[in-house]
Amino acid sequence: MFQPAPETPDFSGEQTAAWEAIAERLASHGVELETGTTSPQTEHTAPGEVVAVTGKAGSGKTMLLARLATRLKEIGLAAVTGDYEPKRRTRRSFAILAPTNKAAGVLRNLRVPATTIHRIVYTPVYDPEYQQVADWLEGERKTRPQVEGMTGAALDRAEMFYKAHGSVPGALAAAGVRGADFITGWIRRKDPLDIALVDEASMIDAERLDDLKEIFGLIVLFGDPAQLAPISSRGEMIFESLPAPRRHHLARIHRQAADNPILDLAHALGDPELEFEAFEDMVRAAARDDDRVRIASRADAGLMRESPILVWRNKTRIRLIKAFRAAHQIPDEELVRGEPLICDGLELPLKQRKLRFDLEARGLVKGAQAKYLGPGRKPGFARVDIAGTDEPAISVASIIQIERPDDEEPLLIIAARSGAVFLHGAATTIHKAQGSQWPTVQVFAPDLNAAAWAGQVEAGISLWKRLAYVAITRAQEELVWVTRYMISRPEEPLGGAGDGE
Numbered sequence: 001m002f003q004p005a006p007e008t009p010d011f012s013g014e015q016t017a018a019w020e021a022i023a024e025r026l027a028s029h030g031v032e033l034e035t036g037t038t039s040p041q042t043e044h045t046a047p048g049e050v051v052a053v054t055g056k057a058g059s060g061k062t063m064l065l066a067r068l069a070t071r072l073k074e075i076g077l078a079a080v081t082g083d084y085e086p087k088r089r090t091r092r093s094f095a096i097l098a099p100t101n102k103a104a105g106v107l108r109n110l111r112v113p114a115t116t117i118h119r120i121v122y123t124p125v126y127d128p129e130y131q132q133v134a135d136w137l138e139g140e141r142k143t144r145p146q147v148e149g150m151t152g153a154a155l156d157r158a159e160m161f162y163k164a165h166g167s168v169p170g171a172l173a174a175a176g177v178r179g180a181d182f183i184t185g186w187i188r189r190k191d192p193l194d195i196a197l198v199d200e201a202s203m204i205d206a207e208r209l210d211d212l213k214e215i216f217g218l219i220v221l222f223g224d225p226a227q228l229a230p231i232s233s234r235g236e237m238i239f240e241s242l243p244a245p246r247r248h249h250l251a252r253i254h255r256q257a258a259d260n261p262i263l264d265l266a267h268a269l270g271d272p273e274l275e276f277e278a279f280e281d282m283v284r285a286a287a288r289d290d291d292r293v294r295i296a297s298r299a300d301a302g303l304m305r306e307s308p309i310l311v312w313r314n315k316t317r318i319r320l321i322k323a324f325r326a327a328h329q330i331p332d333e334e335l336v337r338g339e340p341l342i343c344d345g346l347e348l349p350l351k352q353r354k355l356r357f358d359l360e361a362r363g364l365v366k367g368a369q370a371k372y373l374g375p376g377r378k379p380g381f382a383r384v385d386i387a388g389t390d391e392p393a394i395s396v397a398s399i400i401q402i403e404r405p406d407d408e409e410p411l412l413i414i415a416a417r418s419g420a421v422f423l424h425g426a427a428t429t430i431h432k433a434q435g436s437q438w439p440t441v442q443v444f445a446p447d448l449n450a451a452a453w454a455g456q457v458e459a460g461i462s463l464w465k466r467l468a469y470v471a472i473t474r475a476q477e478e479l480v481w482v483t484r485y486m487i488s489r490p491e492e493p494l495g496g497a498g499d500g501e
Contacts, residue, residue, distance in 0.1 A: 047213035052239035055250030082119030105388035186357035298486035307438035340425030380416030
């Protein structure tokens, strides 16, 4: 069916040029954005084609990505969300991907159906009974299924939820079916997919891109060249090695981002002559003129349980975590409900590959943020709420350790033989914060000053400027510039309202 092309009156000239370039590549893969027509997907031969859209914060990358997603859906492509796929896909498809759950959550908050790369590399296996319901919700099955134990009213609830939210697991949950009942496991993908739009591409290394090129025929990367490159990539981002015709840069700051003091500060860092002292003066001037920027002489311990304070040095992170726990009067060898955690990876034997797939697909990947809710159902297990996912609290075998400034070895609070490894999450490094955003962000300025004194340079840019840029642009609404090694007393204790369930 003919679909009219979208009007783009609010696109800048650069955005329009990028849109047209991407439209040309999509057309070569059988998807016509202008006419709304598609041809059947050709057999995928790896590696897939890669193009990139780059630009600093506020240049309109996310707007362009969201418009593309909307247009692809308008012309009939199915969105691959990672929580369910029909066994017999008959439609062209696209996936909106991000490296972490937090980054995907930022897009979902903008009503963009994003999922993580892990959720695409690993796919769920459904129980055959509930597969019928999933196929029916997705339109792959025409007749209403009959499943033992599911009433007509339950199917009505599932259908209503799916129409509103587009999530098969959410629809089944609305019908009263637990995830453990309908997902029997996770497997590494073998079958190819179609088109991928990948946000936060500065976080992706060459190995991860190779995985995507094996799966997708066309990959469109969206990345910020001013951010920090993956540690393993020696300062180079994956889109920087693409030939010039495959890279489309957005230099103009879009008008929706204008008059934002946080973004003004971020873009000021592009001045090669700017020194740290002059930049901090700019932060103070912004704080005098706009309440979206604040100067604080001490860190806010209450805010640190909702969003970590961002630092450069690991020793600073450990010191601030100790100060946070002392401010909340938490005994050294205890963990209390509501304490923030960050997953530092999974320590599982090879024979537990299926468990690894399951945990990674559910959001427990390195860098995932969580909240401790209490002991789990077995010794060595903990109940945690994973940020940026729709998963309810899960019970998982855990290794939870608290690092302390004067101890070489961390204190083990919970020590399963194997499982998810957690560090405390009241403070985190700017590297690990990349891809995440919070309404209010505290940045520990003395660490950025230390990075400036160190004089390190990454890809021709002073490291302190890259660190400051990433830290500042994590703030959605308010930036707090913390100037001293001090911490405030929290107004509410941990374990109170808002800490978990």
